[in-house]
Amino acid sequence: MELLSGADMIARFLQDEGVERIYGYPGGAALHIYDALFRQDKVKHILVRHEQAATHAADGYARASGKPGTVLVTSGPGATNAVTGIATAYMDSIPMVVLCGQVASHLIGEDAFQETDIVGVTRPIVKHSFAIKHPSEIPEVLKKAYYLAATGRPGPVVVDIPKDMTAPTERYEYVYPKKVKIRSYNPVTRGHSGQIKKAVDMMLKARRPVFYTGGGIVTSGASENLTALVKRLGFPITTTLMGIGSYPQTDAQSLGWLGMHGSYESNMAMHHADLIIAIGARFDDRVTNNTSKFCPTAKIVHVDIDPSSISKTVRADVPIVGPADSVINEMISLLQGREMANAEALPEWWTTIDGWRAEREGKLYEASQPGERLKPQEVIEAVYHITRGEAFVTTDVGQHQMFAAQYYKFDKPNRWITSGGLGTMGFGFPAAMGIKQNFPDDVVVCFTGEGSFQMMMQELSTCKQFGTGVKIINLNNGTLGMVRQWQDLNYKSRHAHSYVESLPDFQKLIEAYGFTALKVEHHDELDAALERTFADNDELVFLDIDVDPREHVYPMQVPLGAMRDMLLSKTERT
Amino acid sequence: MRHIISILLENEPGALSRVVGLFSQRNFNIETLNVAPTEDPSLSRLTVTTEGDDRVIEQITKHLNKLIDVVKLVDLTEGNHIERELMLVKVKALGASRDEVKRTVDIFRAQIVDVTPSVYTVQITGDAGKLDAFVQAMAPIGILEVARTGVSGISRGDKILSL
Numbered sequence: 001m002e003l004l005s006g007a008d009m010i011a012r013f014l015q016d017e018g019v020e021r022i023y024g025y026p027g028g029a030a031l032h033i034y035d036a037l038f039r040q041d042k043v044k045h046i047l048v049r050h051e052q053a054a055t056h057a058a059d060g061y062a063r064a065s066g067k068p069g070t071v072l073v074t075s076g077p078g079a080t081n082a083v084t085g086i087a088t089a090y091m092d093s094i095p096m097v098v099l100c101g102q103v104a105s106h107l108i109g110e111d112a113f114q115e116t117d118i119v120g121v122t123r124p125i126v127k128h129s130f131a132i133k134h135p136s137e138i139p140e141v142l143k144k145a146y147y148l149a150a151t152g153r154p155g156p157v158v159v160d161i162p163k164d165m166t167a168p169t170e171r172y173e174y175v176y177p178k179k180v181k182i183r184s185y186n187p188v189t190r191g192h193s194g195q196i197k198k199a200v201d202m203m204l205k206a207r208r209p210v211f212y213t214g215g216g217i218v219t220s221g222a223s224e225n226l227t228a229l230v231k232r233l234g235f236p237i238t239t240t241l242m243g244i245g246s247y248p249q250t251d252a253q254s255l256g257w258l259g260m261h262g263s264y265e266s267n268m269a270m271h272h273a274d275l276i277i278a279i280g281a282r283f284d285d286r287v288t289n290n291t292s293k294f295c296p297t298a299k300i301v302h303v304d305i306d307p308s309s310i311s312k313t314v315r316a317d318v319p320i321v322g323p324a325d326s327v328i329n330e331m332i333s334l335l336q337g338r339e340m341a342n343a344e345a346l347p348e349w350w351t352t353i354d355g356w357r358a359e360r361e362g363k364l365y366e367a368s369q370p371g372e373r374l375k376p377q378e379v380i381e382a383v384y385h386i387t388r389g390e391a392f393v394t395t396d397v398g399q400h401q402m403f404a405a406q407y408y409k410f411d412k413p414n415r416w417i418t419s420g421g422l423g424t425m426g427f428g429f430p431a432a433m434g435i436k437q438n439f440p441d442d443v444v445v446c447f448t449g450e451g452s453f454q455m456m457m458q459e460l461s462t463c464k465q466f467g468t469g470v471k472i473i474n475l476n477n478g479t480l481g482m483v484r485q486w487q488d489l490n491y492k493s494r495h496a497h498s499y500v501e502s503l504p505d506f507q508k509l510i511e512a513y514g515f516t517a518l519k520v521e522h523h524d525e526l527d528a529a530l531e532r533t534f535a536d537n538d539e540l541v542f543l544d545i546d547v548d549p550r551e552h553v554y555p556m557q558v559p560l561g562a563m564r565d566m567l568l569s570k571t572e573r574t
Numbered sequence: 575m576r577h578i579i580s581i582l583l584e585n586e587p588g589a590l591s592r593v594v595g596l597f598s599q600r601n602f603n604i605e606t607l608n609v610a611p612t613e614d615p616s617l618s619r620l621t622v623t624t625e626g627d628d629r630v631i632e633q634i635t636k637h638l639n640k641l642i643d644v645v646k647l648v649d650l651t652e653g654n655h656i657e658r659e660l661m662l663v664k665v666k667a668l669g670a671s672r673d674e675v676k677r678t679v680d681i682f683r684a685q686i687v688d689v690t691p692s693v694y695t696v697q698i699t700g701d702a703g704k705l706d707a708f709v710q711a712m713a714p715i716g717i718l719e720v721a722r723t724g725v726s727g728i729s730r731g732d733k734i735l736s737l
Binding site for chain 2: 119120123124127128129131148182183184185306307311312315
């Protein structure tokens with residue numbers, strides 16, 4: 001029997017759970033835990049410069065690895081600073097455990113120094129939360145936290161730890177709980193066979209089917225199964241922004257992603273489909289546009305592990321509650337030896353889709369000329385080529401995010417890392433940092449803008465401390481591009497506070513942190529700058545690129561319209 | 575339509591706030607809410623009455639079921655059920671109206687549980703409609719204070735909500 005203090009139990013549990021890296025920032029209420037971490041060397045602690053960055057870094061790691069990220073913060077401001085990152089993870093169903101220090105039990109409720117009811121503050125943005133009531137329950141509560149975070153529909157779990165629970169003087173028996181049971185929590189392990197059979201029959205009878213798959217495929221590691229299913233059927237597939245990479249985007253059956261800024265052919269195919277097979281997607285408002293006009297001729301099969309996602313915004317004709325991988329497997333085995341009912345329908349459908357593809361080919365944006373400012377789209381394409389499409393790509397939020405999603409093609413899951421649900425500016429750089437520290441041999445690129453980058457740029461200091469070689473591509477248009485685009489479209493170009501009046505000299509700023517920064521002002525300078533940027537994979541390089549501020553993201557769905565109602569450029573619409 | 579949802583909830587600190595928070599967070603209605611421990615000390619039973627069409631009620635039950643602290647729930651209005659609420663009412667009881675209050679209390683099979691020279695305190699149980707009717711009947715005489723427990727309910731017959 002081993003007697004450990006609460007703080008040592010936490011350090012020991014993290015080791016036993018296989019946690020390699022945690023992201024955090026110390027403070028009074030967390031000091032016992034920090035001392036326990038100091039006295040061991042298996043779990044590495046990355047000291048961030050702001051707690052929000054700790055959550056984004058852990059989140060980036062979780063998205064790239066599929067394993068829960070871990071965050072450690074102190075009470076009060078430490079915990080409240082983490083809130084945006086917790087909400088970001090919650091909206092995208094990312095597994096994360098956030099350990100928060102808390103004032104000592106006898107002070108709770110007395111407005112003690114650095115006291116916040118963080119369980120209360122985070123209640124709507126966590127999968128679950130715990131408050132430790134006795135040191136002896138620490139191992140079991142932590143196991144439950146990791147179990148809940150990573151299973152079913154994943155999400156962040158907060159554990160509130162009053163300082164006296166970790167006191168070095170009080171020791172209790174420690175046993176690593178290999179398994180825990182929560183009587184009210186039993187995530188489904190397979191879908192309803194009758195419903196799956198019904199779905200398969202509908203697929204075989206369909207004339208204009210489309211797969212529409214989301215982040216659930218990435219989270220559940222079902223990409224290979226999905227690819228096999230889609231290949232077997234020969235259907236077109238579009239993914240959500242979160243589902244990018246769940247099916248190889250360079251494959252001919254991929255239509256790209258759908259929704260507000262999705263590809264023309266995706267949105268057209270969805271609108272005209274007679275069967276939509278949605279897997280691990282949640283019919284988000286950025287996907288469906290006006291739900292009353294959504295896909296008027298389509299029957300909908302909806303597979304999701306979360307029953308509350310089904311028929312939430314769009315009613316499903318065949319709801320299937322279950323994990324994507326097992327449901328897809330069952331579909332594949334049910335398809336064995338069976339043929340499409342209408343052999344001629346699918347080729348006709350592809351002819352229609354290829355027609356849509358051809359309509360927009362070569363018309364997506366106007367390239368810049370030598371001596372001119374670059375178009376942001378060109379920069380993304382150039383980075384795609386120089387990294388051979390194999391980098392981990394994180395983004396912040398806005399136009400650059402949409403351009404990155406449109407012009408960087410992903411053939412693998414877990415490589416496209418973006419804040420889709422919450423749309424958190426400041427996410428990209430710390431997320432890239434978290435990924436690079438855990439995947440040092442890979443190339444990690446952060447596409448950002450001068451607005452977003454300034455929200456979390458203090459992490460340059462963390463990257464310096466830990467030698468983290470991320471590549472930051474700053475698409476600098478001097479404006480908050482997406483805000484400006486909406487102001488152009490909806491507010492007669494009244495650019496209320498979307499113009500960033502005094503930007504720092506990014507080169508000097510980055511150099512002050514001890515890194516290399518390059519500036520690209522014109523088209524002709526890009527290739528050399530990219531060569532230099534990607535020359536050494538271990539080196540952080542900041543590439544500040546002046547891009548055309550007048551560029552808009554297209555296609556763009558017309559508000560309140562159907563899927564097919566899109567602006568295609570400043571002068572064309574469907 | 576009005577629904578009565580009964581929930582078995584872990585008897586843990588903060589569990590109630592998760593349920594109540596869910597309703598406000600997702601813009602669902604709570605008309606009444608009633609919560610107390612059960613014969614199993616690890617469980618509370620919570621009964622909520624809410625208003626909504628089928629789609630909304632489906633979302634409410636799905637989201638409630640997602641809460642880790644919710645062990646089981648039933649929408650009582652889906653089957654035969656018994657619904658009860660208890661109300662304590664202080665009514666002005668002066669002069670001629672003293673007798674009128676007493677008569678009305680008898681008609682509703684309520685009880686007077688406390689008396690002063692000017693006030694009767696009445697206890698009445700029944701479904702929400704009966705309590706509303708009593709309040710209406712007493713209004714002209716003068717209601718001074720009302721305390722209602724909110725609806726509690728249970729299904730009829732052999733159906734049981736338990737672990």
